[in-house]
Amino acid sequence: MKYDVVIGLEIHVALLTESKFLCSCSTAFGAPPNTQCCPVCLGLPGSLPVVNEKAVEYAVKAGLALNCQVHTFSRFDRKNYFYPDLPKAYQITQDTYPLCTDGFLEYYIDDELRCTAITRLHLEEEAGKLIHSGSSIVDSEYSLVDYNRAGIPLIEIVTAPDITSPRQARLFLEQLRLVMRYIGVSDVKMEEGSLRCDANISLKPQGSPVLGTKVEIKNLNSFRALERALEYEVKRQSAVLERGGKIKQESRTWDERAGRTLSMRSKGDAPDYRYFPEPDLPPLQLDPAWVNCLKDTLPELPLARLRRLEESYGLSRYEATFLVNYPDFGDLFLELAKAGEDNTALVNLLMGDYARLAREQGHLAPGRIAELLRIVAEGLITHNQSKAVLEELFRSPLSPREIVRDKGWEVLRDAEQLRAMVQEALAANPDIVSRYRAGEERLWGYLVGQVMRAAAGKADPKVVNELLKEELARG
């Protein structure tokens, strides 16, 4: 039988505030354990939370960027459960009245535009970090708790179950990460845990309106893990169904090394979180004018930029996607393009050797890049030579023109000088010359190459071509 795949994602994004969500401890990553803690984030008896306004601002921005309805009234709730990393034995989150609902995110799968609905986006606090004595939680004698992370602001984003393939799930998440990065609310690093994703997946007979039993997959630490785990689940679940078996509603964890999902705990006994309104925090009441203001401060988002690069700058999807996915390159491109540089030459430069060098050493000042493009366009150096100048630009503080002058890399255009080289080349290769004359036209390139080599690559190819033609014609 054929199956439809139904996937929904639950994403947690750590917000890039200076201080924690409900107290003033630092959020900096990598401090020694339990050094960024206070009575509030340790849940000491009597301590009280106070909401960080920046966290609210960032969550609203995220909601707006995901086309959500931002509610001017929202409320905090307690989610009660016991776990050693949860200092108060409840998490402050938003359940009944979330900050944002009903959004969507558009993204491309190849050339096809897809849209995934965002059910809700709400604010909540992060838990602490557990370090297990063994290789995993299961085979550990004891665990150690570090509360530095406890209380960092998170937004939880829940999608509708309308993703239909593992690859689509991955592309959605990549787009979501890009959006968060564009609006600057998070550094969205999966490896540091500032972007986390759980996936719900179920299978149903093709075309059936009835949803199958869903399985939750946790511990997805990379985009690749998300896609692979979902692929594995599709295979596993279809095999179970093919055998006439039933899918168990459960949580499974992704085992990266073994390349498979493992059952964590049965969801048959669904946890009872006993949500109720958080009495320590007044409801969140936002000024609609402030929300509108934030809307105006949103930068251009990835999809809009992609379209603009294609439509207004004539870039290919491939080029535009590169510039969108690496926003620093995109910004550089737009700045230089605005200054009148040639779009094609520019994007070729940025996507070529420049990309490699800039990733290693950081970007060049836009002015120096512009000058490099200009001296190529002017013909001061050849296209070939621009590569060498570029490498030099990353090493030296000099301007492109200064580098060219210093190194003596100006294009050789002097006809007399070049004619001598052409004649020399012809004289040194009588064979080739006679074969060319006999009709082997492809040998032209070889002859040009010989001249260029004699000129150490600096010869103006146009002049070389003309001279070569003349000399050969002369017989």
Next chain:
Amino acid sequence: MRELAELLQTGQVSSTELVIACLEQIKQTDGVINAFLTVDEQGALEQAAQSDARRARGEALSPWDGIPVAIKDNISTRGLRTTCASRILRNYHPVYDATVVERLKQAGLPILGKTNLDEFAMGSSTEYSAFGVTKNPHDPARVAGGSSGGSAAAVAAGQVPWALGTDTGGSIRQPSSFCGVVGLKPTYGRVSRYGVVALAPSLDQVGPLAKTVEEAAALFSLIAGEDPRDATSAGAPAFQVPRWNAAVVQGLRVGVPEEFFSSGLNAEVEAAVRRSLRTLEEQGAVLKPISLATNDYAIDTYLTLVTAEASSCLARFDGVRYGERVAAPDANTMFAKTRGAGFGAEVKRRIMLGTYVLSASHYEAYYEQAQRVRTLIKLEIARAFEQVDVIITPTTPSTAFRIGEKRNPLEMYLSDLYTATANLSGICALSLPCGYDSQGLPIGLQIMGDHYQEELVFQVGRVVEASVERGPKVEV
């Protein structure tokens, strides 16, 4: 306290002498009363010496600099054991001061010690303390009331001039009434709860207990006002001791809710309260019979909300970061054993009830229903304050009962019958003595005022107080 403040000001008495007198009184009486869980003799003497030094330099931090104070043991005091009268916290030393404690220290008040309470403030008699019952100084066979029984008894027994308590459903007013002292439950949010171990955060408030209205007002002035660490205190005004003016009662509209004078009210209590009402009337107040019919639901509503919030607030006592731990091979068993051994019977009862009313299948029928009834109670109170300026009732249906008399928990919960409404609606309420019954036990009268009307409530309280004949009292 004006006398004490004046004596300190003029140098007739020193803070050190005051603290020594208090310590002496505690030594003599607390063997019987058991008002204190921790007496910080050394700390109090050091703070007193500093106060005396400040006075000598003419740098007193406030008019009350040097007057010792006692703190209910569910309020965090840095480095000073804070047990909440629970086994689970018997060796807990907070690393920070509650905002109210910080403010008292900033005013120069030496902290004498920590007073007894029902475990985690759950109770109305201080019988549910893990560290013994507090006895009523007027009759040691009787309870001091609760949950701030230790603070009320300490003030009544002259062990300390004044004290802080907390009030979630009557826990300042009821013991004040039983012990014959003055106690205020401030408007919700007017005093910071930061550092106060929560029972039910939507109801809890810290307030003063003292011998007189004026003293209670003075202590309140030191703790009232917004605290950036407590979001529910946002916008709360500070408080200054007013100029006392008996004329406030002229034309004052006093609401007298019939429901608070119905069956179940002890006749002697009723007589004393009515006598005070008549006195007010004679001085120009207008008595208005009003109806607070929703009070019939107050206890049930209160019980549902308190247990729910408490079950969540007490979940943090899991043996991981502080408090006692009972060892076990895995975390969940450790949690259950720690909590099973660390909490007393009443605390477990309320956690069980609270867990039940919040659980998914009962939330709507119990918790949400109670929240909605709470709205009705709030609305009725708001309507009442459109017609009257204050509402006067007995504080409790009876005077102090005997230790061990109330065995049934539901019967115990009824102690808060007249007081829970103020917490549910967030208004302020003052309890002060208005006489004694035939057994010599104090009778309490409650003055409720609208949100932030503490000044009016104190003014009226002072007029009532002046009209009441004083019983025998113990002086420091």
Next chain:
Amino acid sequence: MIGREEVIRMATLARLELSEEEIELYTRDLNSFLVSGKKLQQVDVSGITGTSHAVSVIHALRRDEVGESLPREAVLAEGPEVLDGYFKVPRIVEGQE
């Protein structure tokens, strides 16, 4: 009627180890509490929204500024068991929520 099973479920949710006598006691207490709950359920609250906060407060947010954290000794001082700067807990077994 609340049965023994339900009481045990509540105790598990609340992480309270109860003795046999306690289970009996709280089964009785929960049932007598139901009377109180039933009484509230008689009240007509149609069209009424619940009160979750006694006094309505609007702007109660804080600025995003880093303040002082506690020194680590203070953080760990009250910990029943600590190791290498961490709080130590026994083995975590999943699936008991």
